[in-house]
Amino acid sequence: MYAQLVKTDEKRLKSLGEMDPQERAFQGRIDRGEKIEPKEWMPEGYRKTLIRQISQHAHSEIVGQLPEGNWITRAPTLERKAILLAKVQDEAGHGLYLYCAAETLGISRDEMFEQLHSGRAKYSSIFNYPTLSWADIGAIGWLVDGAAIMNQVPLQRCSFGPYSRAMIRICKEESFHQRQGFDIMMKLCKGTEAQQKMAQDALERWWWPSLMMFGPADGDSVHSAQSMAWKIKQDTNDELRQKFVDQTVPQADFLDLKVPDPDLKWNQERGSYDFGEPDWDEFFQVISGNGPCNEERLGARVKAWDDGAWVREGLMAHARKHARRTTLAAAE
Amino acid sequence: MSSEWPLWEVFIRGQHGLNHRHVGSLHAPDAEMAIRNARDVYTRRKEGVSIWVVRSSEITASSPSEKGPLFDPADSKIYRHPSFFDIPDEAGHM
Numbered sequence: 465m466y467a468q469l470v471k472t473d474e475k476r477l478k479s480l481g482e483m484d485p486q487e488r489a490f491q492g493r494i495d496r497g498e499k500i501e502p503k504e505w506m507p508e509g510y511r512k513t514l515i516r517q518i519s520q521h522a523h524s525e526i527v528g529q530l531p532e533g534n535w536i537t538r539a540p541t542l543e544r545k546a547i548l549l550a551k552v553q554d555e556a557g558h559g560l561y562l563y564c565a566a567e568t569l570g571i572s573r574d575e576m577f578e579q580l581h582s583g584r585a586k587y588s589s590i591f592n593y594p595t596l597s598w599a600d601i602g603a604i605g606w607l608v609d610g611a612a613i614m615n616q617v618p619l620q621r622c623s624f625g626p627y628s629r630a631m632i633r634i635c636k637e638e639s640f641h642q643r644q645g646f647d648i649m650m651k652l653c654k655g656t657e658a659q660q661k662m663a664q665d666a667l668e669r670w671w672w673p674s675l676m677m678f679g680p681a682d683g684d685s686v687h688s689a690q691s692m693a694w695k696i697k698q699d700t701n702d703e704l705r706q707k708f709v710d711q712t713v714p715q716a717d718f719l720d721l722k723v724p725d726p727d728l729k730w731n732q733e734r735g736s737y738d739f740g741e742p743d744w745d746e747f748f749q750v751i752s753g754n755g756p757c758n759e760e761r762l763g764a765r766v767k768a769w770d771d772g773a774w775v776r777e778g779l780m781a782h783a784r785k786h787a788r789r790t791t792l793a794a795a796e
Numbered sequence: 797m798s799s800e801w802p803l804w805e806v807f808i809r810g811q812h813g814l815n816h817r818h819v820g821s822l823h824a825p826d827a828e829m830a831i832r833n834a835r836d837v838y839t840r841r842k843e844g845v846s847i848w849v850v851r852s853s854e855i856t857a858s859s860p861s862e863k864g865p866l867f868d869p870a871d872s873k874i875y876r877h878p879s880f881f882d883i884p885d886e887a888g889h890m
């Protein structure tokens with residue numbers, strides 16, 4: 465999802481019997497629902513997988529500001545502008561909570577930025593699509609933040625303390641994001657014909673990328689099984705995708721919008737919607753850097769970082785100078 | 797040259813009358829900026845009435861591997877809990 469493709473280093477899942485005593489004790493703690501804290505012993509694989517997952521998640525929050533940031537200066541009213549600004553500011557906050565959770569595992573902030581800026585680190589595919597109209601801001605809040613909530617709610621129970629606590633904080637804030645988006649959609653759908661068309665067009669462009677946010681089917685994947693055994697993942701990608709579809713289709717009906725999926729239909733027996741398969745070739749293209757906006761997003765991020773270097777260095781120089789003066793004064 | 801700002805731990809008093817509680821960390825060049833940044837990162841919805849920041853490098857923590865020797869001595873001192881004593885009901889509320 466915000467971390468769509470997280471590999472563990474495991475080739476297959478070890479049974480309790482195959483683990484050494486330390487690993488077995490660790491797995492026992494996880495199974496009992498204990499939280500693991502940063503300075504405690506953990507298998508290297510657990511540490512590495514979490515660093516990957518949390519940093520991908522953080523990068524997604526940070527890059528995720530860009531498509532919406534595009535509309536801050538173009539919001540239709542001052543109130544909408546203030547709301548969008550607050551929403552985007554929350555996403556910056558989410559990135560910061562997550563980066564500091566990852567840092568407790570022994571990776572530095574600069575290292576993570578370097579991975580992002582060099583293109584080695586992944587971030588969610590969803591943020592590589594363009595925001596063409598104001599309705600896209602509604603669709604993003606409704607669908608993208610909606611999908612994020614689906615994924616993040618179970619992560620609040622993640623076995624790693626700092627990640628779990630960051631997720632609790634984030635989940636408290638996400639509901640505002642989804643509701644402000646749905647509110648934009650409601651306004652448009654009750655508006656003129658042109659506004660309704662805008663809303664429909666946004667749903668059509670964001671529907672499939674939103675379903676891809678959950679990542680490809682991983683029911684049989686070793687990585688997924690290992691992550692589940694470690695309780696850093698709770699549901700399979702397909703389970704979450706299904707939940708999202710079941711929740712969202714009635715909302716689209718409420719808005720009188722048509723979900724762009726000819727295979728979508730209610731399945732009485734399952735008590736769920738059947739739906740079509742996203743275009744996974746497109747997904748793999750986008751996640752590996754070839755989406756419509758990958759270059760632009762990464763370019764904007766790197767430029768912001770580089771352009772801010774003199775401020776970061778200047779403030780640090782000032783702080784050092786000031787600290788030196790204080791020590792000198794104290795010595796006198 | 798890496799100019800990474802130092803890491804600060806942030807503690808927030810949520811309401812008057814409560815203790816400051818650890819909420820997370822952030823990077824800032826100095827204490828003053830750390831407080832300003834903490835305001836924006838951790839109290840956007842009025843989650844606090846007071847902020848403390850401490851350089852992470854200045855914190856000394858107990859070591860997880862010494863959890864036993866450090867905390868186990870309290871195990872045997874259950875008389876520290878009021879429920880250890882049976883006081884007859886007739887004695888009244890106590």
Ligand SMILES: [Fe+2]
Pocket residue numbers: 525554555558612634
């Ligand atoms: Fe977020």
Ligand SMILES: [Fe+2]
Pocket residue numbers: 555609612638641
């Ligand atoms: Fe959000």
